Amino acid sequence: MSTSSQDISLSRSNIPALFVSHGAPLFALDAGETGPALTRWGAALRTQFPGLRGVLIMSPHWMAPGVRVGTGAQPTTWHDFGGFPPALYQLHYPAPGSPALAGEVLALLHQAGIEAEGDAKRPFDHGAWVPLMHLFPQADVPVVQIALPEHAGPAEVYALGAAVQSLRSQGVLVIGSGSMTHNLGEFFGGAREPAPYVLAFSRWIEAALARGDMAALLDYRRQAPEATRAHPTEDHFLPLFFALGAAGKDLHANYLSREVMYSMLAMDAFELQPQA
Secondary structure, eight states: OOOOOOOOOOOSSSOOEEEEEOOSGGGGTOOTTHHHHHHHHHHHHHHHOTTOOEEEEEEEEEEESSEEEEOOSSOOBOOOOOSSOHHHHTOOOOOOOOHHHHHHHHHHHHHTTOOEEEESSOOBOHHHHHHHHHHOTTOOSOEEEEEEETTOOHHHHHHHHHHTGGGGGGTEEEEEEEOSOOOGGGOOOSOOOOOHHHHHHHHHHHHHHHTTOHHHHHTHHHHSTTHHHHOSSSTTTTHHHHHHHHHOSSEEEEEEEOOEETTTEEOOEEEEEEOO
């Protein structure tokens, strides 16, 4: 079962930052409600911002000892999972990379005092290419991936997003791709009602976003209900803070989806824009 999705209207200023829950790898084939919502949003974005020149995306499936940025011109599609239907391994997302945009990202990180290195061999992991298949099915928008640093917490990841915030006024969509809830120990398959703790955690995050309570969000591990059950480890939640940092202060979350899959995977997706 899922909660309702909402159509959103894009701001006419900078490109919004975006948080997407990429769910399980099967999200590439089983789009539910969230996949079509992302496709509609991506089409609207391209109409409103015809100068869209690239995507910068963080996924928890690339964790590195420090900050790394993919600099390859044509990253391959990595099927970094096992035990799924053969059709999933036939999918490829042939979007180009952008060494030039990657260079801009590295320069902005360095200007912010953040040590970062390029990686020309890194492929697109499923935390990047699966949601992008829905957002931009034509795979014609250049994509640069940034690693989630090992041992980073919410504040450190927020700082990474803040460092690249200016890209949003220069034709770049900044995405944090993670999961609103991610307790795979409770994944049993089947279509069941959303677990109560999933809704409690997700709606607490939504309420904190609505009131602009960044202090509470950064301290979600202690303040949010069922936080450690929703995220036994933080990796799939931390990309939210990358999107928040890129969005800047006084932001507003416009929801694309509040779907819940498999009872325990909240697929929340929303754009982040300054308050009107």
